[in-house]
Amino acid sequence: MPLVTDQPAYVHPAACCENPDIGAGTRVWPFAHVMEHTIVGANCNIGGHTFIEDGAHIGNGVIIKNHVMIWDGVTIEDDAFIGPGVVFTNDRYPRSRHLPQTKARYSRCENWLERTRVCQGATVGAGCVVICGVTIGRFAMAAAGSVVTRDVPDHRLVAGNPARGVGWVCTCGQRLDQAPICPGCGQGFDADGDTIKPAG
Amino acid sequence: MPLVTDQPAYVHPAACCENPDIGAGTRVWPFAHVMEHTIVGANCNIGGHTFIEDGAHIGNGVIIKNHVMIWDGVTIEDDAFIGPGVVFTNDRYPRSRHLPQTKARYSRCENWLERTRVCQGATVGAGCVVICGVTIGRFAMAAAGSVVTRDVPDHRLVAGNPARGVGWVCTCGQRLDQAPICPGCGQGFDADGDTIKPAG
């Protein structure tokens, strides 16, 4: 995808976009809230009612559907797809900060903030919950409704609560379970230990 | 339910309703977004923060609670109940449209859009995720938190991730597991192969 685009960014009048530097060609839809200290690349879609917190990092060409929540510490790489209603997290043992017992932990973000990374071209399906600290590999896919609690290898398809590996997917999104050649686009794959990678 | 009503439609001033022809008596609540090319019947409730995309079709008397996402290709028939936070889908293998490998697939919606139908009087419980391509039968019920991946027969109660049949429900919503007569309203049911239907 060429990152050069003639289109400026578009922010719907009913959105709350506090970041003045979102990328060219990116569109922000009604009731989305993008905080000021975010990084949002070019040619992205920021769906309605989505929230992007200070400290989040969105690459180029990322499709974020509606009602998604992306927090400080979450990185979404280029050309990923984040389905509707996906919930990220950044604290593995959250409590109210008003409890005396949590005061020390919440005094410094290094104590509690865990980072999450969605790699290039991956898909996080509708309604997924992603536990902080995980990496979702390149062109991996978490099926709709998954609760992702562990790292997902490149091209791996996971599903369920907690999410477990149930197959493999091509770069184009099609399942590869029948053969190492994609029935959709013809791309071949090589096994590489417990992972796969495009052939050639 | 008589569709004749004396009440006009009501749109809260904090909603974004781009469809000028929603049905009489229908109410649209704060931060809901209804796109222009939708069909929304009479006497519906469109809960706050709900999104209804161009191409969606909502019947009469439909109760849609808050934070629901209804896409192009989704049909909700009369008198259905869609619980809070329900996420529909319309693409079984979503990827970013900016990947060169997906360009052909996303060039025509016939290539990727799968339709979903919620039949008359059915209930989709809170927080359900509904995979595209399924039909949820008349007066069926998906329990809260279900991930619906397959068709649901009329009056069937499903639950879990993925959702599986766990019982039957009456037209009024009560469970029928103890006997073929509803403990709530007294309606009798006849077995009909692997399905049930109201007696008489």
Next chain:
Amino acid sequence: MPLVTDQPAYVHPAACCENPDIGAGTRVWPFAHVMEHTIVGANCNIGGHTFIEDGAHIGNGVIIKNHVMIWDGVTIEDDAFIGPGVVFTNDRYPRSRHLPQTKARYSRCENWLERTRVCQGATVGAGCVVICGVTIGRFAMAAAGSVVTRDVPDHRLVAGNPARGVGWVCTCGQRLDQAPICPGCGQGFDADGDTIKPAG
């Protein structure tokens, strides 16, 4: 936590806060909707896109993240943490109110409304769905993505769909599985039948 605070309540201009009496120090973020006849205590956080319905009761020091739905009949006690995207419920067998078969049931709220209680200091993790009628005990924790269908004892950690007990957590949030002494804060616990309580 001292409830005396010098800060007034703060309501972001893009929020819809109809309750003129929310507690001192409480902050309400963009696109949140707080109805008029709610009780919202002091020093709370009401995250963006969250909805709080008439009849809901929120204590002091409660952290409610984004996109949460809290209905009539739900009580959240002091210093609880409600994660992003949590969906509460208040009707165990919801149907459209426009069906003739449901008219009697919905004629009085005593017929259908079931109450839910989240006790002091508890955590409801990201994306949880909480079935009405349950009590989540003091300092209990529902892991992200849980569907809570039964009562949760004090300090119990539950996970899954449906949620089942998988461990115990300290007041500070750390897991206690290795020993009856918290590895985070050093608090000791005593077994008390099928439950635990802080020692001393």
